[in-house]
Amino acid sequence: xxxxxxxxxxxxxxxxxxxxxxxxxxxxxxxxxxxxxxxxxxxxxxxxxxxxxxxxxxxxxxxxxxxxxxxxxxxxxxxxxxxxxxxxxxxxxxxxxxx
Numbered sequence: 001x002x003x004x005x006x007x008x009x010x011x012x013x014x015x016x017x018x019x020x021x022x023x024x025x026x027x028x029x030x031x032x033x034x035x036x037x038x039x040x041x042x043x044x045x046x047x048x049x050x051x052x053x054x055x056x057x058x059x060x061x062x063x064x065x066x067x068x069x070x071x072x073x074x075x076x077x078x079x080x081x082x083x084x085x086x087x088x089x090x091x092x093x094x095x096x097x098x099x
Contacts, residue, residue, distance in 0.1 A: 003045030005071070007036060012050045012077065027053060034061055046071050051075045 003024040006016045006020035022070045025040070027033050033053055040047050041064065054075045057065065074093050078089075090096045 003043060003071075004048065005040055005043070005045065006048045008048075008050035009031075010082060016033075018047065021048075030056060035046070035063065037061060040071060041065075041068065047071045047073050048055055048076055051077045084096060 003023065004021050005025065006013050006021055007025045007027060008016075009028075013026055016081055017024055025036055027036055030053070034057060037049070037057060038061070054062065054065065054073075069092055086096070086098055
């Protein structure tokens with residue numbers, strides 16, 4: 001089974017813990033955010049990141065996050081939504097599940 005991790009603030013992470021995702025990383029100091037994202041780039045699975053945190057990443061790191069297939073990053077709580085998730089799934093498995 002793939003690992004699912006969540007990067008967000010306390011309120012964001014609580015919802016994911018309530019549905020059984022235990023691997024949550026709380027970011028209290030946004031200056032530590034790039035370091036936190038770097039720490040999960042080598043893992044397998046899915047990383048759910050709060051959209052506000054994603055948009056505050058340095059541009060080179062944002063590009064790495066966008067191009068990463070392992071782990072696959074899913075941005076939640078802002079712009080992007082379903083279309084972004086659709087594109088990520090298509091890139092990860094090579095099939096558009098919406099067609």
